[in-house]
Amino acid sequence: MAYSVTLNGPGPWGFRLQGGKDFNMPLTISRITPGSKAAQSQINQGDLVVAIDGVNTDSMTHLEAQNKIKSASYNLSLTLQK
Amino acid sequence: TFTAWCNSHLRKAGTQIENIEEDFRDGLKLMLLLEVISGERLAKPERGKMRVHKISNVNKALDFIASKGVKLVSIGAEEIVDGNVKMTLGMIWTIILRFAIQDISVEETSAKEGLLLWCQRKTAPYKNVNIQNFHISWKDGLGFCALIHRHRPELIDYGKLRKDDPLTNLNTAFDVAEKYLDIPKMLDAEDIVGTARPDEKAIMTYVSSFYHAFSGAQKAETAANRICKVLAVNQENEQLMEDYEKLASDLLEWIRRTIPWLENRVPENTMQAMQQKLEDFRDYRRLHKPPKVQEKCQLEINFNTLQTKLRLSNRPAFMPSEGKMVSDINNAWGGLEQAEKGYEEWLLNEIRRLERLDHLAEKFRQKASIHESWTDGKEAMLQQKDYEIATLSEIKALLKKHEAFESDLAAHQDRVEQIAAIAQELNELDYYDSPSVNARCQKICDQWDNLGALTQKRREALERTEKLLETIDQLYLEYAKRAAPFNNWMEGAMEDLQDTFIVHTIEEIQGLTTAHEQFKATLPDADKERQAILGIHNEVSKIVQTYHVNMAGTNPYTTITPQEINSKWEHVRQLVPRRDQALMEEHARQQQNERLRKQFGAQANVIGPWIQTKMEEIGRISIEMHGTLEDQLNHLRQYEKSIVNYKPKIDQLEGDHQQIQEALIFDNKHTNYTMEHIRVGWEQLLTTIARTINEVENQILTRDAKGISQEQMNEFRASFNHFDRDHSGTLGPEEFKACLISLGYDIGNDAQGEAEFARIMSIVDPNRMGVVTFQAFIDFMSRETADTDTADQVMASFKILAGDKNYITVDELRRELPPDQAEYCIARMAPYHGHDAVPGALDYMSFSTALYGESDL
Numbered sequence: 034m035a036y037s038v039t040l041n042g043p044g045p046w047g048f049r050l051q052g053g054k055d056f057n058m059p060l061t062i063s064r065i066t067p068g069s070k071a072a073q074s075q076i077n078q079g080d081l082v083v084a085i086d087g088v089n090t091d092s093m094t095h096l097e098a099q100n101k102i103k104s105a106s107y108n109l110s111l112t113l114q115k
Numbered sequence: 116t117f118t119a120w121c122n123s124h125l126r127k128a129g130t131q132i133e134n135i136e137e138d139f140r141d142g143l144k145l146m147l148l149l150e151v152i153s154g155e156r157l158a159k160p161e162r163g164k165m166r167v168h169k170i171s172n173v174n175k176a177l178d179f180i181a182s183k184g185v186k187l188v189s190i191g192a193e194e195i196v197d198g199n200v201k202m203t204l205g206m207i208w209t210i211i212l213r214f215a216i217q218d219i220s221v222e223e224t225s226a227k228e229g230l231l232l233w234c235q236r237k238t239a240p241y242k243n244v245n246i247q248n249f250h251i252s253w254k255d256g257l258g259f260c261a262l263i264h265r266h267r268p269e270l271i272d273y274g275k276l277r278k279d280d281p282l283t284n285l286n287t288a289f290d291v292a293e294k295y296l297d298i299p300k301m302l303d304a305e306d307i308v309g310t311a312r313p314d315e316k317a318i319m320t321y322v323s324s325f326y327h328a329f330s331g332a333q334k335a336e337t338a339a340n341r342i343c344k345v346l347a348v349n350q351e352n353e354q355l356m357e358d359y360e361k362l363a364s365d366l367l368e369w370i371r372r373t374i375p376w377l378e379n380r381v382p383e384n385t386m387q388a389m390q391q392k393l394e395d396f397r398d399y400r401r402l403h404k405p406p407k408v409q410e411k412c413q414l415e416i417n418f419n420t421l422q423t424k425l426r427l428s429n430r431p432a433f434m435p436s437e438g439k440m441v442s443d444i445n446n447a448w449g450g451l452e453q454a455e456k457g458y459e460e461w462l463l464n465e466i467r468r469l470e471r472l473d474h475l476a477e478k479f480r481q482k483a484s485i486h487e488s489w490t491d492g493k494e495a496m497l498q499q500k501d502y503e504i505a506t507l508s509e510i511k512a513l514l515k516k517h518e519a520f521e522s523d524l525a526a527h528q529d530r531v532e533q534i535a536a537i538a539q540e541l542n543e544l545d546y547y548d549s550p551s552v553n554a555r556c557q558k559i560c561d562q563w564d565n566l567g568a569l570t571q572k573r574r575e576a577l578e579r580t581e582k583l584l585e586t587i588d589q590l591y592l593e594y595a596k597r598a599a600p601f602n603n604w605m606e607g608a609m610e611d612l613q614d615t616f617i618v619h620t621i622e623e624i625q626g627l628t629t630a631h632e633q634f635k636a637t638l639p640d641a642d643k644e645r646q647a648i649l650g651i652h653n654e655v656s657k658i659v660q661t662y663h664v665n666m667a668g669t670n671p672y673t674t675i676t677p678q679e680i681n682s683k684w685e686h687v688r689q690l691v692p693r694r695d696q697a698l699m700e701e702h703a704r705q706q707q708n709e710r711l712r713k714q715f716g717a718q719a720n721v722i723g724p725w726i727q728t729k730m731e732e733i734g735r736i737s738i739e740m741h742g743t744l745e746d747q748l749n750h751l752r753q754y755e756k757s758i759v760n761y762k763p764k765i766d767q768l769e770g771d772h773q774q775i776q777e778a779l780i781f782d783n784k785h786t787n788y789t790m791e792h793i794r795v796g797w798e799q800l801l802t803t804i805a806r807t808i809n810e811v812e813n814q815i816l817t818r819d820a821k822g823i824s825q826e827q828m829n830e831f832r833a834s835f836n837h838f839d840r841d842h843s844g845t846l847g848p849e850e851f852k853a854c855l856i857s858l859g860y861d862i863g864n865d866a867q868g869e870a871e872f873a874r875i876m877s878i879v880d881p882n883r884m885g886v887v888t889f890q891a892f893i894d895f896m897s898r899e900t901a902d903t904d905t906a907d908q909v910m911a912s913f914k915i916l917a918g919d920k921n922y923i924t925v926d927e928l929r930r931e932l933p934p935d936q937a938e939y940c941i942a943r944m945a946p947y948h949g950h951d952a953v954p955g956a957l958d959y960m961s962f963s964t965a966l967y968g969e970s971d972l
Contacts, residue, residue: 044972045971045972046972048971048972049969049970049971049972050969050970050971050972051874051877051968051969051970052877052968053965053968055968056881056968057881057882057883058877058881058968061874061877063874063969066971077870078870078874079870079871079873079874094965095965095968095970096943096945096961096962096965098970099945099961099964099965099970099972100945100961102972103945103948103958103961103972104948
C-alpha cells in the first residue's frame with residue numbers, strides 16, 4: 034500500500050536510507066531515530082521509498098536518492114510503501 | 116231490193132228471178148231459195164206444171180218455213196200461186212226476216228236488234244258513222260262504206276269519203292258490193308237520199324245481205340281458217356312428229372353417246388384426273404343433262420300434246436318410228452340414269468381409292484425417305500475399320516455405340532416392315548406406279564438385309580478385337596501389378612543398397628550386414644519375378660504381332676518399361692557388392708570406435724570418481740573444522756597441487772574424447788561419464804578448490820579484520836553447518852532464520868520480526884540469490900558483533916584529508932588521493948550546502964554513507 038508523507042522542514046528528518054540501484058536493493062527506511070520528525074510521522078522501519086518529491090526512485094542510485102532528499106525545498110514529500 | 120236479195124241467193128243455185136211476183140208462183144224457185152238460204156234440202160218438188168203441183172210446192176215451202184218456227188199469218192199457198200203481190204212480198208219479207216235476219220243473233224238479241232248491234236259493232240271504229248236505226252242512219256252512205264271497208268278494206272278507200280257526199284258514198288258502196296261481194300243492188304242511192312225516212316225493211320234487207328256476205332265471207336274465212344287450222348294442225352302435227360322424231364333421235368343419240376362415257380370404268384392414275392372426271396360428271400349433271408332432261412320432258416310433252424292434238428282433231432294416234440317409241444326412250448333414259456348412278460358411285464369409289472392410294476403412296480414415300488436418310492451412310496459406317504486402331508476403352512465405346520446402333524436397327528425393323536406393308540397395300544390396290552414403288556421397296560429391303568449382315572459382321576469384329584484387347588489389357592494389368600511392386604522393390608533395394616548409414620555400434624553394423632545378407636538371399640527369387648514380368652510383356656507382343664492389333668497404345672497401367680526393369684536390375688546387381696564393401700568398411704570402423712570407447716570409458720571411469728572424491732574431500736575440509744584456517748589452507752593447497760598434477764590426465768581424456776568425436780561416436784556405454792561431465796566436474800573441482808581456498812583466505816581475512824577468534828569462527832561454522840541440513844554450503848532463508856534465532860537473534864513471527872529478518876536478508880544476500888553463503892554469514896555476524904560502522908570510518912578518513920572541515924575541496928582530493936580515485940570522488944560527490952559552505956565544497960559525508968548504501972537523513 035502506497036502512501037504519501039510530507040515532513041515539515043527543515044531537516045534532519047531522523048531516518049536511515051538504505052539501498053539503491055547501484056546496490057541492487059530497493060530504497061528502504063532501515064532505521065528511525067526515536068523522537069525524530071520521521072518517528073512522528075507514519076513512516077515505519079522497513080518501508081520502501083517509492084518516490085521522492087514525486088520523482089520515482091526505481092532508477093536512482095543511493096547517492097542520487099540521498100542528494101534528492103537533501104535538495105528538497107523546505108518540506109520533504111515522500112511516497113512510501115509498507 | 117227483195118228481188119236482188121232473192122237473186123243473190125238463187126245465184127248460188129244457178130238461177131235468178133226477174134219478177135218477184137211471178138217467179139215464185141210455181142214454188143220451185145221458192146223451194147230452191149229456201150234450200151239455198153237454209154242449207155237444207157226440202158222435199159222433192161213436184162215437177163208438174165199444174166196448179167196443184169204448184170200449190171203443193173208452195174205448201175212444201177210454207178211448211179218448211181213453218182217448221183222453222185215462222186208463223187205465216189194468213190199466207191196461203193193459193194195466194195202465192197195466184198200471184199198475190201202483197202202476200203208474196205210479205206212471204207218473202209218473212210223469209211228474209213226469218214232466214215236472213217232472224218238468225219242473226221248477236222249476243223242473244225233478236226234479229227233486228229242483233230243486226231243493228233252487228234252494224235254498230237262493225238262500224239264502231241268509224242267515227243263519222245253512227246248507226247242507230249235502219250233508216251236515217253244510213254242516208255249518208257258512210258254506213259255501207261264502213262261495213263265494206265271493215266271487212267274488205269282494200270275495196271274502198273274510206274279516207275276519201277265525205278259525209279256531205281252521200282250519193283257518191285252510197286253508189287260507191289253499192290257498186291263495190293255488187294262487183295266484189297256478190298250483193299245485188301237492192302237500193303237506189305238517189306232514192307235514199309231523196310227520201311226523208313228511207314224504207315226500213317229495204318235497208319234492213321240490204322244490210323242483212325252485207326251481214327250474210329261478210330259472215331259468209333267470214334264463214335268462208337272461218338272455213339278457210341278452219342281448213343288452214345286443220346291443215347296447220349296437220350302441218351303442226353307433222354312438224355311435231357318430225358320434231359319428235361328428231362328430238363327423239365337426238366336424245367337417243369346423245370344417250371347412246373353418253374352411256375358409254377358413263378360406263379367407262381377405266382380408272383385414271385391421279386386424283387386430279389379423277390377429280391377432273393368428277394368435275395366433268397358434275398358439269399354433265401349440272402350443265403349437260405338438265406337440258407337433256409328438259410328435252411326428254413319436252414319430248415314427252417310434245418308426244419302427249421301431239422297425241423292429244425291428234426285425238427282432239429280426230430286423227431289417228433302418233434306412232435313413233437321404230438326405236439323411237441316412248442318406251443324406247445324411257446328405257447334408254449333409264450339406262451342412262453342407271454349408268455349415271457353407277458358412274459357416280461364408281462367415280463367416288465375411285466376417288467376414294469385414289470385418295471387412299473395417294474395417301475398411301477405419300478406415306479410410302481415419306482417413310483421410305485425417312486428410312487433412306489437414316490440408312491444413308493450407315494453401310495459405310497458399318498464397314499469402317501476403325502476398330503483396328505482403337506484402344507480397349509475406345510473399342511468398348513465402339514461396342515456400346517454399336518449396341519445402341521443395333522437397338523436402333525431393331526427399332527427400325529418395324530419401320531421397314533411398315534414400308535413393305537404399305538408397298539404391298541399399294542400393290543393390292545393397284546396403284547398405277549406400283550413398279551417404282553416396288554423397286555424402291557425392294558431396294559430398301561435389300562439394303563436392310565445388307566445392313567443386318569454388316570451389323571453382325573461388325574459386331575463380331577468388334578467383339579473379337581475387344582477380346583484381344585482385353586486379353587492384352589489383362590496382361591498389361593498383370594504386368595503393371597507385378598512390375599510396380601517389383602520396381603518399387605528394386606528402387607527400395609537401390610535406395611537401401613546406396614543408403615548411407617550411420618551406425619554407432621557394432622551391433623548396428625552387424626544388423627545391417629545381416630540384413631544385407633538376407634537381402635542377397637532374396638535376389639534369386641527377385642530375378643525369377645523379373646523374368647516372369649518380362650514374360651508377360653513378351654506375351655503381349657506376341658499377341659499384337661499375331662493379330663495385328665493396335666499397339667500404338669502403351670501399357671495404360673504403368674509407365675514402367677521392361678527396359679527400365681532390366682536396367683534397374685543391373686543397377687541393383689552392381690550395387691550389391693558395393694554395399695558389401697561399404698558394410699565391411701563400416702564394420703571395421705565400428706570396431707575401431709568401440710576400441711576408442713573402451714579406452715575413453717576406462718579413463719573416464721577412473722577420472723570421474725577421482726574428481727568426485729576430491730570434491731567431497733574438499734567439501735568436507737571446508738565444512739569440518741580440523742585445525743586452523745591456515746592448516747586448512749595448506750591442506751587445500753595440497754589438493755590444488757594434486758589437482759593441477761592431475762590435469763594431464765584430463766588432457767589425455769580430452770584427446771580420447773576428440774578422437775571419439777571425430778569418429779562421430781555419440782554414446783559410450785562403457786562409462787556413464789561424458790566428457791562434459793568430466794569437464795564440468797573438473798572445472799567445478801578447480802572452481803571449488805579455488806573458491807574454497809578463497810573462502811578460507813577470506814575467512815582468514817575476516818578473522819584478522821574483525822578479530823574473530825578461532826573458537827568464534829568454529830562456533831559460527833558449527834551453527835552454519837548445523838542449519839545447512841542439505842550440506843550445500845549455503846543456507847536457505849528458513850535455515851538462516853533458524854540459525855539466527857539459535858544465535859540469539861530475536862526474530863519473532865510478527866511484522867516487526869519479518870521486517871528485521873528482511874533487513875538482515877538484504878544485507879547478507881544483497882544479490883538476492885536466495886541463499887546465504889558462509890562468508891556472507893560470517894560477514895554479517897562479524898559486522899553485527901563487531902559493531903563497527905565502516906561508513907563512519909570512511910567519513911573519518913575524509914575528514915582527516917579535509918583538514919577537519921565538514922566538506923572537502925577538489926584541490927584537496929586531487930592532492931591527497933591518487934588521480935583516478937580523486938576524479939571518481941569529484942565526479943560523484945554532491946556539493947556541500949552546509950552553513951559553512953564555500954564554492955566548490957563537496958559533501959564527503961553523504962558520499963561516504965552512500966558508498967555503503969546507507970545514509971542518515
